[in-house]
Amino acid sequence: MAVAAPVGTAEGAGEGSGGMWRAATAGVIAAFVGFASSFAVVLEGLTKVGASHAQAASGLMALSLAMGVCAILLSLRSRLPISIAWSTPGGALLAGSAIPHGGFPVAVGAFMVTGVLIVVSGLWRPLGRWVSAIPAPLANAMLAGILLPLCLAPAQAVRSDPAIGLAVVLTWAVVGSVRKVYAVPAAVVVAVVLIATTTHITTAELGPMWPHPVGVVPHFTVAAVIGIALPLYVVTMASQNIPGIAVLGANGYHPEPGPLFGWTGAFSLLSAPFGGHAVNLAAITAALCAGDEAGPDRSRRYRAAVTAGGVYILLGLAAGAAVALVNAAPPHIIEAVAGLALLGALAGSLTAAMADPGQREAAVVTVVVTVSGVTFFGVSGAFWGLLAGGALYAVRHWQSRRAPDTAPARRIAQGGKVPEPDRS
Template sequence: MTATAVPESTAEGAEGGSGAGGLWRPVTAGVIAAFVGFASSFAVVLEGLTKVGASHAQAASGLMALCVAMGLCAIFLSLRSRLPISVAWSTPGAALLAGSAVPHGGFPVAVGAFLITAVLIVVSGLWRPLGRWVSAIPAPLANAMLAGILLPLCLAPAQAVRSDPAIGLAVVVTWAVVGSVRKLYAVPAAVVVAVVLIATTTHIAADSLGPMWPHPVAVAPHFTLAAAVGIALPLYVVTMASQNIPGIAVLGANGYHPRPGPLFGWTGAFSLASAPLGGHAVNLAAITAALCAGDEAGPDRRGRYRAAVAAGCVHILLGLAASAAVALVGAAPPHLIEAVAGLALLGALAGALSGAMADPGQREAAAVTVVVTVSGVTFFGVSGAFWGLLAGGALYGVRHWQSQRATGGEPAAGTAQQAAPDPGVPEQDRS
């Protein structure tokens, strides 16, 4: 993998990056990034896997497979390139699954869709035209589809307050108070409060925690056209548009310029390895990428790859806690876990809505995409996310054609196609 190294002029002197202090800061940043990412969105991942038919054992296996895959992938890519390549699970993809129904044929059909998504990501890295086609999806439409996926989940905090005011308010108020001081720790703080409430108000049988090391559960995939179109294709689009492409942008903003293709290909390969064990997709991180590639990881820019390596090691260790995480979520009141997941996705929803409605000339098409996606309409077993993108894309095409005719072939102001979704859409990495 060829990468553009950080220029020597941008690196700090030997004093800033040598010794225990020079190692401590990137390692600390990586550990924080991993814990924040995991705590912020593991509930979303478990919710998504469960909604497409995974049992408790399969969900624990999927969570473990994702943690190990993204940990190994981050370690491999960072050591190979000496760049801080952070890897996360696809939180928007998990949100897509959480808004879906169990496919006809159960979890094996979902696993088949995960494999198709992984193959598409690999092909995006190896075959440049496919990556360019994804990048060419109008940003308002990609953001609008993501917003439509996230919106129902983000209603959960309000529903939790309505169904159980004391517990719901405790979680929401914690999130709001901590977020006003340090936004990055708002969701992890809400998770801590939720765990305390579950531990003090719910009986968790010791045998329900299972073994410390979760058992991998291999699932034989089953492939259907409906799942390929309704799960695999939208999962691929949101993973590429809302995580992989912004992940490259975050690295570039911090002065690191790796070739995108090999990174996409390797994340797809690790996704391919995790899919038979229940993992939906891993990809480049954005939020944790900023932690590992920015000033938080120390003044020595050449040594910040250690932050991503440390985060990868912690992710692997967190995979060992997958059984306990599944047991905790299973014992909790449903609205409480959904509320935590909804809070974790509010930032992503805000960014997606902002990106969807930023261009006045494309707002109508974006609104159609949101509405159709949220409606949950299903035709031929294909979920609303695909139909939302298709409906919005059709209207976008008509409006674009009309504007070209009105201006003699030149697009009117405000209707120019944007090449890629807004990198500001957060990844809640969440993980």
């Protein structure tokens, strides 16, 4: 895998036990923040497309192991801080979906198609360029439409269980005002403590710390490929892989994107038969491993990503307990944590979708159709939202290109005069 060397101090310069400790600490924090901030989103998504409790635990474990092993492998090979995460926007997409006809095996088949598409994006550059060519306002609008229903959960939690709901939301708000990156993990800790102290959970319900992998024989349908696989691929590439490369570049690291995409697609394929939907380059947590928090020597910050990978593997072994805790929680509490985790992503996607006034109408159509949840031929609203917004975007773009040619004729028809050309 060809990579460009990071700009920074010479190998070993300024390095010592303090640098090693900072890298390890940054890795642990990155893994905990990444897991705690979005595991509820992933579990909600897997459950909504038909996974049983055992299958959801298996999927969470498979994703955690894939993230961990992939991060360790890529970081050690490249000596760059390559952070890996599961597709949080993809989990949100699944959480807004319905159980496909044929159940979870059909969803697993769609996960495998997504993995293949990510691999192909790494091997065949035109596909990656096509994804990048999707107008950014439409891609962000589709993501906003996917996230919006989930972001309503905190308000619903306060209504259904005011004591726990308010405690979780207030913790998120207070901690976020001090250090934003710790807001959701702090809310998770408070939710776990309150659930554990107000709900009776037996040791048997928690299950083994090492969850049993549950293999699922995939089943492939055209509706699932169009309604699940393609939107999952688009949001994973547009919202995770491409921003992940940008975060690395902003910190002075410039790896070749293709091999990284290919490897994350391969690990997505490996996790799919056990319930994992997709893994990809990290964006937010990548900044923790690639930034100054990971130590002064840029050439050694890869150890933060390696540490994060090891912690993800350990967290994956507790997936059974995480699922049991989610199942024991009062209604809307875990969804509230997921909604709080996604508020920042919703704000960013809405801002980007509405930034260009000329494309705002198409973006609004994309959001509205996606949020509506309409399904045709078994295909979910995310695809139809992107299609409807894309159609309007194409019409408006065509009209804007014709406008300069038809303007003089329109003024003549209205009794006006065509201005003389400037001959100076």
